[in-house]
Amino acid sequence: MKITIVGGGPGGLYFSILMKRQDPSHEITLYERNPAGSTYGWGVTYWAGLLDKLRAGDPVSAEAIAAASVTWTDGVAIVRDERTVHRGDAGFGIGRRKMLNLLADRARELGVRVEYEHAVSGPDAAELAGADLVVAADGVNSALREAHADRFGAQVTSGRNRYVWLGTTKVFDSFSFAFKETEHGWIWCYAYGFSGEQSTCVVECAPDTWTGLGLDRTNEDDSLRLLEKLFADLLDGEPLIGREQHGGGAPAQWLNFRTLTTRTWHHGNTALLGDAAHTTHYSIGAGTTLALEDALALAEALRAGSDDLPAALDAYGRRRRAELVSAQSAARYSAQWYENLPRYMRLEPARMFALLGQRHSPLLPHIPPQLYYRLDHAAGRLESLRRLKRWLGPRLARAAHKG
Numbered sequence: 001m002k003i004t005i006v007g008g009g010p011g012g013l014y015f016s017i018l019m020k021r022q023d024p025s026h027e028i029t030l031y032e033r034n035p036a037g038s039t040y041g042w043g044v045t046y047w048a049g050l051l052d053k054l055r056a057g058d059p060v061s062a063e064a065i066a067a068a069s070v071t072w073t074d075g076v077a078i079v080r081d082e083r084t085v086h087r088g089d090a091g092f093g094i095g096r097r098k099m100l101n102l103l104a105d106r107a108r109e110l111g112v113r114v115e116y117e118h119a120v121s122g123p124d125a126a127e128l129a130g131a132d133l134v135v136a137a138d139g140v141n142s143a144l145r146e147a148h149a150d151r152f153g154a155q156v157t158s159g160r161n162r163y164v165w166l167g168t169t170k171v172f173d174s175f176s177f178a179f180k181e182t183e184h185g186w187i188w189c190y191a192y193g194f195s196g197e198q199s200t201c202v203v204e205c206a207p208d209t210w211t212g213l214g215l216d217r218t219n220e221d222d223s224l225r226l227l228e229k230l231f232a233d234l235l236d237g238e239p240l241i242g243r244e245q246h247g248g249g250a251p252a253q254w255l256n257f258r259t260l261t262t263r264t265w266h267h268g269n270t271a272l273l274g275d276a277a278h279t280t281h282y283s284i285g286a287g288t289t290l291a292l293e294d295a296l297a298l299a300e301a302l303r304a305g306s307d308d309l310p311a312a313l314d315a316y317g318r319r320r321r322a323e324l325v326s327a328q329s330a331a332r333y334s335a336q337w338y339e340n341l342p343r344y345m346r347l348e349p350a351r352m353f354a355l356l357g358q359r360h361s362p363l364l365p366h367i368p369p370q371l372y373y374r375l376d377h378a379a380g381r382l383e384s385l386r387r388l389k390r391w392l393g394p395r396l397a398r399a400a401h402k403g
Contacts, residue, residue: 001026004131006120006144008032010044010096011274011291012137013103013114017058018299020110028112031127033119033138039100042167043093043194045175045285050292051092057296061106068102069094070193074174077356078234079349080181086353091175091285093194099288123147123270133309134270135298137291140260142276152272153263158256159281160339162215163204166224166252170238172199177356178234179345184212186341189231190283201240202282203227204338210254220251257281257335261328265317269309271298278324280331283338284360290327294320330360337364344369 003019005012008030016028054062070093075086104114120127122143128134136144145152172193179188187205194200210216215223220242228240242252260279265272274291298316305312337344337359344352351373358364364372 001132002130003028003133003135004128005030005135005137006127007135007137007139007142007274007276008034008100008104008114008116009137009139009274009291010099010103010288011295012135013100013107014054014057014061014292015135015137015273015295015298016107016112016114017061017103017110018295019302020107020112021058022299022303024111029127030107030112030114031118031120032114032116034116036104036116037097037101039096042096042165042198042200043192044096044099044288045192046092046094046289048090048092050289053296054292057299058106061103064102064106065094065099066092068098070195072172072174072193075177075353075357076174077177077179077349077353079179079345079352081233082349084349084353085174086357088175088357091192093192093200095194095198096288098195120144132269133302135273136270136276137273138276140258140275140279142272144270145262145272145276148267148270151264151267155261155263157259159259159335160256161204161206161335162210162254162256163202163282164223164252164254166201166203166227167241168199168201168235168238169197169241170199170235171196176234177353178231179341179352180230181345182209182213182230185209186345187213187230188338188341189227189234191234198241201231203231206339206341215254223252259331259335265320266310266313269313271313271316273298277320278328280324280327281335283334284327284331286327286331290324293323297323329362333362333364334359340365347373 003026005016012030016030019026019028051062051066054065071090073088073090075088077084108114136142138144145154172191176191177188179186185206185208187203187209189201189203191199191201213226224240224242228235258279259281262272262277265277273294280286280290297320301312301316305315344355347369355364355369355373358376
């Protein structure tokens with residue numbers, strides 16, 4: 001096959017690796033509009049289950065990613081000025097730039113042609129001529145998807161809160177949170193390490209807090225200094241780093257998260273992959289994982305249905321839409337938990353942190369937090385309550401989805 005991939009993120013690069021491993025005779029070209037090594041992110045997170053899947057897909061790149069990752073097991077939260085710890089499963093962090101470089105090196109090693117600083121303007125671009133398969137891995141603002149928006153049925157909803165993606169020289173050995181109350185409302189930070197030198201910090205707050213603190217009208221340097229003061233105990237005196245200092249060009253922007261869904265994942269010989277097809281709120285840390293899983297599913301569908309491309313692409317879309325239901329539900333409830341943060345901040349810190357871990361639950365928005373905590377604590381010992389949670393949870397999730 002002649003395969004053209006538009007977008008050089010983890011999903012597009014990994015798909016090219018998988019297809020070259022399936023059949024080295026595939027002619028694969030990947031176009032990325034940005035320079036090599038340029039990326040908007042800091043670090044990405046993933047869990048052990050992803051590594052198992054990557055090892056099955058391509059052991060060489062999986063081992064390179066594992067070797068370049070850092071790991072943690074604990075979660076730490078600072079609520080006002082009180083610190084609490086929650087034991088959890090092992091998580092991993094890796095620099096987004098490092099991951100992209102590893103995948104690009106592996107793709108080129110296998111014979112993929114990777115072209116940087118090469119934008120593809122739309123479905124009629126000369127770069128796509130003669131391709132048997134076009135993979136649109138060009139992100140949430142996908143030009144290939146938007147050219148046939150009616151066919152793909154994309155829908156975008158914007159979250160209420162504002163957030164900004166930053167880095168820091170503070171190296172965290174646990175997934176860390178800090179919640180600070182100001183005269184204008186709550187502001188909070190998620191932080192995790194991705195190397196031995198730096199960590200990611202995502203800061204979020206409600207719109208009134210954002211404007212009340214003046215973050216809507218200050219430049220990047222002044223914003224960073226204010227946030228450093230607010231989260232001084234979390235950062236231990238280390239500075240925050242914005243995109244300008246990181247060589248990212250434009251200053252870091254405060255954004256509203258946009259959740260994207262699509263009705264179908266292919267049109268003609270073009271298939272969507274990663275953020276071009278779907279987004280899930282950053283608070284569940286699944287964006288990169290889902291893109292890599294898309295690549296695995298698309299490669300598997302093409303292997304199984306190599307004689308019928310339309311059927312293979314249809315099977316890929318059906319499978320991934322079904323598999324994404326639980327992640328999209330978890331992301332929706334997680335975002336809502338943070339948008340309703342004051343509801344939970346009356347709890348003592350340890351209980352609040354326990355409900356932070358339960359934020360994906362469809363039951364939680366419908367039960368007073370103190371009562372939910374007691375029920376959940378009891379459900380760990382009482383099988384009847386566990387059965388009730390399992391029975392009620394999916395029904396409330398379906399009702400919310402229909403609403």
